[in-house]
Amino acid sequence: MEDSESYERGMASAVAALSAGLPVVFPTDTVYGLGVAVGMAKSPEVLYDIKRRDHGKPVAWLVGTPDALSLYGKAVPEFAHILARTFWPGPLTLIVKAGLNVPEPFQSQSGTIALRMPDNALALRLIERVGFPLATTSANISGQKPPRVFGELDPALLREVTVALRDDTEKSGVASTVLDCTGDHPAMVREGGISIADIQALG
Known part of the structure; x- marks a missing residue:
């Protein structure tokens, strides 16, 4: 009972912080x-500041359902929808042309947005409770190793956020595969948790 109450208190605090526009640390399936x-x-911008990373590098969004492709993408090809239905939730990030629902500060310079549905129950519940995608980067200072367990989080980074959620599962530590879906065919940007062979097997 106490664990359940603690979980709910943490979730409520995280939702409140995110709803106020503040950054939060939370688990995903990868890191x-x-x-x-x-x-x-x-x-x-606050994510760049906390990570001490060069500004301007696009930040991917974590979404709650495959329908987010239609909601936040524009002219999304059918193969991208097939990829999402097949591999989401999971370690696959899809880059699509940004739709009208994507604020300009979150778009890349070329007008795209990267979307992924994480395979982590806590992260998905957080997205559902907040009601918006979470613009997310790995919770590490630039140049450091992304944390797979809560104990690996840098205390300096934790001091920059008001809420840090944790769960008991060790993350894969393997980055998501990134596919550019803005052309006629998917283009591999980064191979990660899903292999080229996995994608090619779809035909």
Whole structure:
């Protein structure tokens, strides 16, 4: 009972922080993430500041359902929808042309957005409770190893957030595979948790 109450208190605190536009640390299926709620934060700038990373590098969104491709993408090809239905939730990030629902500060310079549905129950519940995608990057200072367990989080980074959620599962530590879906065929940007062979097997 106490664990359940503690979980609910943590979740409520995280939702409140995200709804106020503040960054939160939370678990995903690959590593621990650092994110802000897209509908509440004006831009992802605070994530760059906390990570001490060069500004301007696009930050992927974590979404709650495959339908997010249609909601936030524009002219999304059918093969991207097939990929999402096949591999989501999971370690596959799809880059699509950004739709009207994507605020300009969150778009890449070429007008795209990267979307992924994580295979982590806590992360998905957080997205559902907040009601918006979470613009998310790995929860580590730039140049450091992304944390697979809560104990690997840098205390300096934790001091920059008001809420840090944890779960008991060790993350894979393997980055998601990134596919560019803005052309006629998917183009591999980064091979990660899903192999080229897995994707080619779809035909």
